[in-house]
Amino acid sequence: MSVTIEPIPFFETNYTWLLYEEETKNALLVDPGDFTPIDSIIKDKHLNLQSLLITHHHSDHTGGLRQFKETYSCQVFAPMKERDRISEATHYVQDMEQISIGFAQFIVINTPGHTLGSICYYDANLKILFTGDTLFSLGCGRLFEGSPDQMFQSLQRIKSLPDDTLVYPAHEYTEDNGRFALSLAPNNLALQKRFEQVKQLRDAHKPTLPVLLETEKKLNPFLLAAIVEEFTRYRKAKDQF
Numbered sequence: 001m002s003v004t005i006e007p008i009p010f011f012e013t014n015y016t017w018l019l020y021e022e023e024t025k026n027a028l029l030v031d032p033g034d035f036t037p038i039d040s041i042i043k044d045k046h047l048n049l050q051s052l053l054i055t056h057h058h059s060d061h062t063g064g065l066r067q068f069k070e071t072y073s074c075q076v077f078a079p080m081k082e083r084d085r086i087s088e089a090t091h092y093v094q095d096m097e098q099i100s101i102g103f104a105q106f107i108v109i110n111t112p113g114h115t116l117g118s119i120c121y122y123d124a125n126l127k128i129l130f131t132g133d134t135l136f137s138l139g140c141g142r143l144f145e146g147s148p149d150q151m152f153q154s155l156q157r158i159k160s161l162p163d164d165t166l167v168y169p170a171h172e173y174t175e176d177n178g179r180f181a182l183s184l185a186p187n188n189l190a191l192q193k194r195f196e197q198v199k200q201l202r203d204a205h206k207p208t209l210p211v212l213l214e215t216e217k218k219l220n221p222f223l224l225a226a227i228v229e230e231f232t233r234y235r236k237a238k239d240q241f
């Protein structure tokens with residue numbers, strides 16, 4: 001059984017992650033924020049769209065939901081804490097809840113901060129983690145609803161996952177984030193190397209994602225922050241960068 005995972009870019013910086021099984025063509029989408037550009041890929045590949053996973057209520061993550069549900073009558077998973085803001089979901093999920101959808105078995109991890117109900121989806125066998133707007137490569141989400149302390153704790157939970165986990169964020173922000181990370185650690189050779197690689201990928205219009213969690217643990221300033229005060233300082237500086 002082989003699972004293929006591909007980014008579908010839409011809007012300026014968003015990715016919907018498409019997962020499908022080659023043999024059955026069964027498919028799922030993470031954060032389908034738009035319908036038409038994403039649906040055209042589903043149709044081109046003749047996929048059987050079965051499930052949608054939603055990380056949080058922002059419209060660039062939920063915008064395609066209603067039309068996908070109407071077209072494919074797929075099941076929709078969304079955070080319980082945001083049930084009032086994501087009315088189209090069929091399953092509202094809580095921290096540590098298991099979701100089994102054929103070729104993948106996810107565990108829900110509550111990661112408040114960007115929004116109060118934000119969640120990540122983790123599959124320990126496939127070693128994949130969908131982080132929405134909580135963790136980006138070399139960055140993290142803005143604190144629209146949660147406190148610095150909440151986001152710091154959320155990132156500690158992500159940090160506790162195995163190094164060989166592949167991280168799939170919902171935005172292509174890596175180059176900007178890299179510029180900020182380098183401003184904090186201009187002499188970090190590994191960071192310089194990753195930034196060069198990121199620039200080359202972007203010049204070639206290629207995604208910089210997914211990224212190994214091991215790389216993020218070593219280079220992402222928001223994961224490197226040892227205490228909440230340090231995290232808060234970086235977050236404030238990034239907001240003004």
Ligand code: ZN
Binds near residue numbers: 056
């Ligand atoms: Zn968001």
Ligand code: FE
Binds near residue numbers: 058060061170171
């Ligand atoms: Fe977003």
